[in-house]
Amino acid sequence: MGRYFSKTPRGIVSGKTSARSPYWFGRKGLPGLINSLCRILSVNGPSVIGLDRKALLEKAARLTGLDDTGDRSFFEPLAVLLQSIESDARLNLVGRLCFRGDILRMLCNRLYLQEDRRRYPHIADQVISAPLFITGLPRTGSTLLHALLASDPASRAPQVWEVMYPSPPPQRTSYNRDPRIDKTAGDLKWLGIIMPGFKRVHMIGPGLPQECIAITAHSFISYLFESMYFVDSYRAWHERQDKHAAYVYHRQFLQHLQAFAPGTHWVLKAPSHLFALKALLGVYPDARIVLTHRDPLEALPSCASFTEVLRGAFTDAIDREKLGREIARHWQKGASLAVEFSQTNRMTREPPLNILYTDLIRDPMGVVRLIYRHFEMKFTNEAEEAMLRFLAKNPQNSNGVHHYSLGEFGLDQDRERRRFAFYTDFFGIEPVS
Numbered sequence: 001m002g003r004y005f006s007k008t009p010r011g012i013v014s015g016k017t018s019a020r021s022p023y024w025f026g027r028k029g030l031p032g033l034i035n036s037l038c039r040i041l042s043v044n045g046p047s048v049i050g051l052d053r054k055a056l057l058e059k060a061a062r063l064t065g066l067d068d069t070g071d072r073s074f075f076e077p078l079a080v081l082l083q084s085i086e087s088d089a090r091l092n093l094v095g096r097l098c099f100r101g102d103i104l105r106m107l108c109n110r111l112y113l114q115e116d117r118r119r120y121p122h123i124a125d126q127v128i129s130a131p132l133f134i135t136g137l138p139r140t141g142s143t144l145l146h147a148l149l150a151s152d153p154a155s156r157a158p159q160v161w162e163v164m165y166p167s168p169p170p171q172r173t174s175y176n177r178d179p180r181i182d183k184t185a186g187d188l189k190w191l192g193i194i195m196p197g198f199k200r201v202h203m204i205g206p207g208l209p210q211e212c213i214a215i216t217a218h219s220f221i222s223y224l225f226e227s228m229y230f231v232d233s234y235r236a237w238h239e240r241q242d243k244h245a246a247y248v249y250h251r252q253f254l255q256h257l258q259a260f261a262p263g264t265h266w267v268l269k270a271p272s273h274l275f276a277l278k279a280l281l282g283v284y285p286d287a288r289i290v291l292t293h294r295d296p297l298e299a300l301p302s303c304a305s306f307t308e309v310l311r312g313a314f315t316d317a318i319d320r321e322k323l324g325r326e327i328a329r330h331w332q333k334g335a336s337l338a339v340e341f342s343q344t345n346r347m348t349r350e351p352p353l354n355i356l357y358t359d360l361i362r363d364p365m366g367v368v369r370l371i372y373r374h375f376e377m378k379f380t381n382e383a384e385e386a387m388l389r390f391l392a393k394n395p396q397n398s399n400g401v402h403h404y405s406l407g408e409f410g411l412d413q414d415r416e417r418r419r420f421a422f423y424t425d426f427f428g429i430e431p432v433s
Contacts, residue, residue: 049093049096049097049100050100051082051085051086051096051099051100051103052082053075053078053079053082056082056100056103056104056107057069057107059104060104060107060108060110060111061111063104063108064108064111064112064115066111066112066114066115067111068111068114068115068118069107069110069111069114070110070113070114070117071245071249073219073245074110074218074219074220074221074245074249077219077220077221077238077241078103078220080233080234080237081220081225081231081234082103083233083234084231084232084233084234084235084237085099085229085231085234087233088229088230088231088232088233088234089229089230089231089314089315090230090315090316090317091229091314091315092314092315092316094313094314095229095313095314095315098313098314099229099314105164106217106218106220109165109166109167109218110218112166112167112168113166113167113252113253113256115167116167116168116169116256117252117256120169120259122259123169123255123256123259124252124255126254126255126258126259128251128254128255128258128266128284129265129286130265130286130287130288130375131254131265131266131267131268131284131286131287131288132149132265132266132267132268132287132288132289132290132371132375133212133268133269133270133273133280133284133287133288133289133290134146134149134267134268134269134270134290134292135269135270135271135272135273135274135277135289135290135291135292136271136274136290136291136292136293136338136355137271137274137292137293137294137296137299137303137331137334137335137338138271138299138302138303138306138331139294139298139299139302139303139306140271140292140293140294140299140357141292141294141355141357141360141361142269142271142292143203143211143269144203144360144364145269145290145292145355145360145364145367146209146211146267146268146269147203147208147209147390147394148364148368148387148390148391149267149368149371149387150208150209150267151383151386151387151389151390152267152380152382152383152386152387153382153383153386154263154264154265154378154380154382154383155263155264155265155266155267155383156257156258156261156262156263156264156265156266156267157209157210157266157267157268158209158210158212158214158215158253158254158257158268159206159207159208159209159210160184160188160204160205160206160207160208160209160210161178161180161181161183161184161185161206161207162178162180162257163210163214163215164180164184164187164214165180165183165184166253166256166257167256169256169257169259169260169261170257170260170261171260171261172260172261172262175261176207180206181206181207182206184206185205185206188204188205188206195309195313203394209267209269211269211270212250212268212269212270212272212273213227213270213272215249215250215253215254216246216247216249216250216270218249218253219245219246219248219249219250221238221241221243221245221246222246222272223238223270223272223275226238227307227310228310228311228314229311229314229315230311230315230317239275242279243275243276243279243280244279244282244283246276246279247276247279247280247282247283247284248283250283251283251284254266265377271334274334274337274338274341275333275334275337277289277337277341281348285349286349287348288348288350288375289341289348289352289353290352290353290354290355290371291338291341291342291352291353291354291355292355292356292357292360293338293354293355293356293357293427293429294356294357294358294429295357295424295429295430295431295432296331296335296416296419296420296423296424296429297406297413297416297417297420297431297432298357298432299331300324300327300328300331300406300409300411300416301324301404301405301406301408301409301411302404303327303331304320304323304324304327304404304408304409304411305404305408305409307323307327308320308323311323320408320409320410321409321410323409324406324408324409324410324411325410327409328411328416328419332419332420335420335422335423336422336423338423338427339422339423339426339427342354342426342427350374350375353370353371353374353375354427355367355370355371356427356428356429358430361396364387364391365384365387365388365391368387417431
């Protein structure tokens with residue numbers, strides 16, 4: 001175990017990547033100073049921070065001492081992503097540094113996970129049984145619901161620390177005191193300093209559950225990159241792709257996390273699952289699906305504001321109206337897919353369950369009990385007590401109030417109300433305003 005946990009000069013886990021997380025910098029403060037100095041000194045980001053696929057793969061091999069990447073299906077999506085970053089993203093120097101570091105971290109993780117599967121063959125035999133997936137439009141309470149359900153001691157959810165640093169496989173006996181938890185906590189402390197507003201718009205911590213896009217990102221077929229960067233050509237390519245390979249790798253990732261630290265069931269979450277339910281259910285045919293819903297006129301500006309916080313860390317070119325149009329078009333399609341899935345409902349063994357944001361905020365434990373009854377899951381006293389403790393420790397707006405409006409992003413209330421009328425009518429969503 002020593003090779004995994006000794007410190008390196010950069011403070012990153014030894015034997016792993018020395019690449020930095022994408023959450024290290026924001027567009028103000030230190031990053032703003034760095035970018036300003038680079039402009040004054042005429043430092044050219046692309047010439048200093050290369051993003052060549054072959055060079056990145058070779059660098060990951062040198063960092064890990066490994067060269068077996070397993071299935072090479074990720075080569076093409078990685079190439080498309082890198083090209084889109086160069087042509088579309090308009091990254092500042094800090095953005096290039098962070099993006100390159102995160103890609104290296106993922107490539108190193110892939111190498112280590114492949115080596116772990118060789119060393120521990122039983123990882124490939126792990127059965128992922130009846131996982132519960134939370135999906136729906138973003139900013140509809142899915143993060144709260146995910147964290148709440150993950151509080152059940154019997155459940156299993158991918159925590160932030162083990163998704164960032166998955167190798168070696170987490171051990172049940174040391175799960176809550178793994179050194180990677182403190183390492184991740186140290187990484188996340190930078191958020192409030194270098195990405196102002198992040199903690200106000202999204203709940204995150206090393207021991208909180210992580211969204212599935214951080215797992216599928218390792219296949220490079222993931223909505224993570226569209227969330228964090230302007231990558232129009234990658235988005236257009238991604239929309240045309242079968243997502244099966246991403247979910248195959250997602251399953252392998254869960255097998256890895258589960259091998260020595262099992263639970264009774266997995267609790268997973270990502271709004272982007274809406275766009276890949278066929279692929280998801282092809283890999284997880286017994287999946288349980290929960291759909292969360294909120295008035296789109298509340299969800300859209302909240303999503304746009306969150307996306308601005310993310311992307312603003314890496315580029316100095318934010319067009320708010322363009323961002324608003326992108327968010328509205330994208331999630332109009334997502335809403336359409338939610339309706340279509342609920343209308344046909346031929347893919348799941350158990351019917352999906354719809355949850356309204358207003359109900360979740362008003363009576364979170366009532367919603368939890370409904371989910372457990374719907375899927376005939378055992379709801380123990382221990383689970384209830386753990387969830388109540390979580391709610392007591394994490395009151396709404398504890399990190400500050402997230403302010404946003406449609407007008408900030410060029411969105412018209414009447415137009416968006418008409419655009420999403422089919423969705424709100426179908427699910428009986430009452431307008432907030």
